Amino acid sequence: MDAVSARKYLRLYVPKLVTVLSEGYGWRDLRSDAIAGLTVAIVALPLAMALAIASGTTPEKGLYTAIVAGFLISALGGSRVQIGGPTAAFIPVVFVVIQKFGFGGLILCTLLAGLMLIGAGLLRLGTLMKYMPQPVITGFTAGIAVSIFSSQIKDALGLSMGTVPADFLERWMAYAQHLSTTQPAAVALTLVSLAVIMAIRRWRPGWPGFLIALIVCTALGVGLALPAETIGSRFGGLPSNLPIFDVPHIPFERTRELLPSSFTIAFLAGVESLLSAVVADGMIGGRHRSNGELVAQGVANVGSALFGGLPATGAIARTATNVRAGGRTPVAGMIHAALLLVFMLALAPLMKFVPLAALAAVLLVVAWNMSEIEHFRHTLSAPKGDGLVLLLTFGLTVFFDLTVAIEVGLVVSAFVFMFRMADAVEVSAGIKLLDENGDDRAAGDDASQRARLPPGVEVFQISGPLFFGAANRLDDLLDQFQKPPRVFILRMRLVPIIDASGVHALKTLLERCRRRSIVLVISGLQPQPQRVIRQMALHPHEGELYFVDHYEAALALSEQLCPRE
Structure with a gap:
C-alpha cells in the first residue's frame, strides 16, 4: 500500500x-x-x-x-x-x-x-x-x-x-x-x-x-x-x-x-x-x-x-x-x-x-x-x-436461537433471490444495475436527450432488478446534485423485478425528496414492479409522487411542473 x-x-x-x-x-x-x-x-x-x-x-x-x-x-x-x-x-x-x-x-x-x-x-x-x-x-x-x-x-x-x-x-x-x-x-x-x-x-x-x-x-x-x-x-x-x-x-x-x-x-x-x-x-x-x-x-x-x-x-x-x-x-x-x-x-x-x-x-x-x-x-x-x-426469521428467533435465525434467514433470502434472478436473467444479462446517463441506449444520444430536460429537472435510469443487494444504490442519488432539482425523474423501464427492500428504498428516496421539496416522477414500470409497488401501498400523491407510462410522458409532466422561462 x-x-x-x-x-x-x-x-x-x-x-x-x-x-x-x-x-x-x-x-x-x-x-x-x-x-x-x-x-x-x-x-x-x-x-x-x-x-x-x-x-x-x-x-x-x-x-x-x-x-x-x-x-x-x-x-x-x-x-x-x-x-x-x-x-x-x-x-x-x-x-x-x-x-x-x-x-x-x-x-x-x-x-x-x-x-x-x-x-x-x-x-x-x-x-x-x-x-x-x-x-x-x-x-x-x-x-x-x-x-x-x-x-x-x-x-x-x-x-x-x-x-x-x-x-x-x-x-x-x-x-x-x-x-x-x-x-x-x-x-x-x-x-x-x-x-x-x-x-x-x-x-x-x-x-x-x-x-x-x-x-x-x-x-x-x-x-x-x-x-x-x-x-x-x-x-x-x-x-x-x-x-x-x-x-x-x-x-x-x-x-x-x-x-x-x-x-x-x-x-x-x-x-x-x-x-x-x-x-x-x-x-x-x-x-x-x-x-x-x-x-x-x-x-x-x-x-x-x-x-x-x-x-x-x-x-x-x-x-x-x-x-x-x-x-x-x-x-x-x-x-x-x-x-x-x-x-x-x-x-x-x-x-x-x-x-x-x-x-x-x-x-x-x-x-x-x-x-x-x-x-x-x-x-x-x-x-x-x-x-x-420474514416469518421464518421471526419464528426461529422466538422459538429457537438468534444465531440460527440470522443464518437461515440469510440463506433463504439468497435462495429466493436466486430463484428471482433465474426468471430475470434473460432480461438483465449484461446490463448495469444503475446507469447514471439520462437515457437508455435505445433512446439515442445522451447529450441530445439531456438537452431536452427543462431547467430544474434531473433524470436517472435503473437497469436490472431492484432487490436487496441493489436497493442501496438509490441512497446517494440526490447527493450527486450540487443544487437539488425541482423534479427528479427515475426511469425504471429496464427494471424487471423489485422486492420489499427495493420498495423500501423507493420510499426512502421519496421521503428525502419530500424533505427537499423535490417532485419524484417514476416512469416505465414493468408489470411485476407495478404489482409489488401497488401491493406495498406506494401510491401517487399530487405534488410529490407521480407514475407515468413512459419517458416522453415524464418529460411532458416535468414541463408542466417546471415550465421553461
Whole structure:
C-alpha cells in the first residue's frame, strides 16, 4: 500500500469528534450538546437498569455499560450524533449466555464480539451491512421484541417463581404454573407505570416518560408501603462508587462453545449501530463513516467487558432523542455518559426503592415499539418469498436461537433471490444495475436527450432488478446534485423485478425528496414492479409522487411542473 492509499485508508477511521473539533467548536455548541446530553441521560438512566435486569444480571451492569461504552462510542465513532449503550436487542442472547456460562462467560463473549467488530471494521466490512435483506431485519427485530415481552411477565405480575427459563415455550409453561402467585401490588404498579408512559407520550411527548413513571411508582410503593419487589429487595443497594477495572473469571476453555453467541452479539452490535447511524444521518443531513463506527463499537465492547459491563451498540431511540434535543456533535454523547455516572453516584441510595414492576413496564413499552407491527404487516404484503423469509426469521428467533435465525434467514433470502434472478436473467444479462446517463441506449444520444430536460429537472435510469443487494444504490442519488432539482425523474423501464427492500428504498428516496421539496416522477414500470409497488401501498400523491407510462410522458409532466422561462 503506497502513502496515498494508506492516507485514504486511515481517513476511514478518523473519529467524527476529531472532524468536529477541527471545524471549530464554541460555547454555543457546548451549550446545545450539554442540553442534549442531559436529556439523553435522563432517558437512558431507567433503560440501562431495566435492560440489565431483563438480561439476567444486576442493574449497575447496565449503568456501567451506558457510561463506559457510551463514552467510547461517541468519542471514537464515525457518527456525529450516535448514542451508544445497552439495547433491548441483546437481552435474549445475553440472558442465555449468563444462564449457561455465568457472567464470566458473558465477559468473554463481549470481548470476542468486540474483537470481531474491530476486525470487521479494519477489513472494511461496514459497507456490506447495507446489503442485509429487509425481511430478515424486520423478522429478527420483531422476534426479539416478542422474547423481551415474554421475559417481563414475571416482574410485571409479581410471580413468585425461581429463575425464568430461557426457552420460550418452557417460560410460558412456568408462568402458567405460577399464575396463582400473582401479586396485586405488582400488577397495579405495572398498570400505573404503563398509564403514565402512555399519557406522557400522548400529551407531553417531550417529557422523559420512563423516568417519570419510575418516580411515580417508586413514590407510590414507598408511600403506601406496597408489598412489591424492588431493586433493593432483590439485588441489594446499588454501588455508589466509580466503575472498577476488574476482569472476573473467564472460562477461556469454553471459547469454542461461546463463539456462536459472540458472533450473534457482534452481528447485532454491527447491524444495529449502522442502522442507527443511517437514521441519524437522515435526521441531521450528515454522513457517517461505517467502518470507523464498527471499530469504535468493537473498542467500546472491549472496554465495557473490562469494566464488568454488558454488550453495547448504537441505540436508535436514544440517538433520535439526542438529535431532537439539539445534539449535533459527539460531545453530546460523551456528556450523556458523564452525567449518567453522576446520577449513579448521587442517586444510588434512592434507586433501591424502584419497583421491579415499573421497570418491567418500561421494557414492555420498549418491546412494543421494537416490534414495529405496522412495518411487519407491510412486509408481509410483499412477494411470497419475502414473506417466507420474514416469518421464518421471526419464528426461529422466538422459538429457537438468534444465531440460527440470522443464518437461515440469510440463506433463504439468497435462495429466493436466486430463484428471482433465474426468471430475470434473460432480461438483465449484461446490463448495469444503475446507469447514471439520462437515457437508455435505445433512446439515442445522451447529450441530445439531456438537452431536452427543462431547467430544474434531473433524470436517472435503473437497469436490472431492484432487490436487496441493489436497493442501496438509490441512497446517494440526490447527493450527486450540487443544487437539488425541482423534479427528479427515475426511469425504471429496464427494471424487471423489485422486492420489499427495493420498495423500501423507493420510499426512502421519496421521503428525502419530500424533505427537499423535490417532485419524484417514476416512469416505465414493468408489470411485476407495478404489482409489488401497488401491493406495498406506494401510491401517487399530487405534488410529490407521480407514475407515468413512459419517458416522453415524464418529460411532458416535468414541463408542466417546471415550465421553461
